[in-house]
Amino acid sequence: MVTTEALTKRYGDRVAVDNVSMTVRRGEVYGFLGPNGAGKTTTLRMLLGLVRPTAGSASILGRPAGRPHPDLRVGALIEGPGFHPYLSGRDNLRTVARFRGFADAEVERVLERVDLAGRATDKYKGYSLGMKQRLGVAAALMGDPELVVLDEPTNGLDPAGMADMRALVVDLARGGQTVLLSSHLLAEVQEICDRVGVINNGRLLRESTVAEMRGGSSLRVRATPEPEALAVAMRLAGDDGVRRTPTGLALDLPADAAPHVVRELVQAGVDVLEVTPAERSLEEVFFEMTTVPAPTSVDKEPVS
Numbered sequence: 001m002v003t004t005e006a007l008t009k010r011y012g013d014r015v016a017v018d019n020v021s022m023t024v025r026r027g028e029v030y031g032f033l034g035p036n037g038a039g040k041t042t043t044l045r046m047l048l049g050l051v052r053p054t055a056g057s058a059s060i061l062g063r064p065a066g067r068p069h070p071d072l073r074v075g076a077l078i079e080g081p082g083f084h085p086y087l088s089g090r091d092n093l094r095t096v097a098r099f100r101g102f103a104d105a106e107v108e109r110v111l112e113r114v115d116l117a118g119r120a121t122d123k124y125k126g127y128s129l130g131m132k133q134r135l136g137v138a139a140a141l142m143g144d145p146e147l148v149v150l151d152e153p154t155n156g157l158d159p160a161g162m163a164d165m166r167a168l169v170v171d172l173a174r175g176g177q178t179v180l181l182s183s184h185l186l187a188e189v190q191e192i193c194d195r196v197g198v199i200n201n202g203r204l205l206r207e208s209t210v211a212e213m214r215g216g217s218s219l220r221v222r223a224t225p226e227p228e229a230l231a232v233a234m235r236l237a238g239d240d241g242v243r244r245t246p247t248g249l250a251l252d253l254p255a256d257a258a259p260h261v262v263r264e265l266v267q268a269g270v271d272v273l274e275v276t277p278a279e280r281s282l283e284e285v286f287f288e289m290t291t292v293p294a295p296t297s298v299d300k301e302p303v304s
């Protein structure tokens with residue numbers, strides 16, 4: 001649905017997007033993940049033809065990015081919706097629909113889709129932030145696009161608004177739409193995305209499925225006495241497959257190995273207090289990828 005090759009955008013000396021090559025596949029929810037200023041919005045703007053790349057190329061639904069085409073079924077919400085405060089949600093969407101050549105029936109369809117039909121006659125200025133954002137998504141959904149691009153769709157929303165937006169994204173994907181969304185929220189991406197591209201300082205650090213990004217699962221074991229437990233753990237998971245943690249041992253074994261581990265520990269006379277399957281969160285992985293080693297004391301400014 002989307003591919004970019006060495007896509008780059010410079011603003012003067014500043015490189016906002018640096019050699020980004022990414023792929024979004026049909027039917028997936030792709031999370032473009034990175035901290036503020038990482039280059040997410042600039043990349044999305046280039047895909048939509050709102051900003052011209054300095055170098056590299058991008059294609060969207062098989063066509064070069066940035067060239068409008070009547071068959072190009074792409075809907076987008078970039079950097080918050082711009083609606084008229086004194087018009088109702090419905091009238092705002094009707095204005096958009098007229099401009100884009102859609103019938104009023106399409107307005108009703110998208111209002112239903114984002115669960116705003118019941119509040120469609122309320123003025124936009126009276127909407128909650130979550131409703132405003134959903135109205136923006138409704139505008140993006142006109143014409144039933146194959147690809148929906150959403151820039152930080154949950155930014156600034158309260159927990160209920162975030163949950164509504166996440167549910168809406170999952171619902172779009174279930175309905176067959178491909179969703180490309182940006183976010184700085186790892187938990188959110190972990191929850192709703194199939195694949196993730198991690199961007200920092202303009203560079204794409206990694207692109208993979210959420211499961212691949214998090215790596216294999218491990219088993220957390222609390223058992224006593226620990227030296228005996230450690231010996232059994234190393235026999236089962238290998239010398240490199242066991243780590244000591246503040247609460248016990250972490251074994252690089254899948255969750256379904258738990259019964260076997262428990263049996264072996266008990267047979268060795270070890271008391272098993274707890275065995276829990278654990279996966280690394282995307283957050284842990286992200287920090288591993290993006291953390292720059294702290295400067296040594298020699299590099300530090302003298303304290304005055």
Ligand SMILES: Nc1ncnc2c1ncn2[C@@H]1O[C@H](COP(=O)(O)OP(=O)(O)OP(=O)(O)O)[C@@H](O)[C@H]1O
Pocket residue numbers: 011014015016017034035036037038039040041042043152184
């Ligand atoms: N029009 C512009 N002129 C100059 N610099 C820009 C412009 N647009 C973006 N930048 C810079 O490019 C970098 C990437 O910005 P971008 O908005 O793409 O990041 P982002 O990941 O979307 O972050 P945020 O979540 O804060 O929007 C930032 O350093 C930003 O200051």
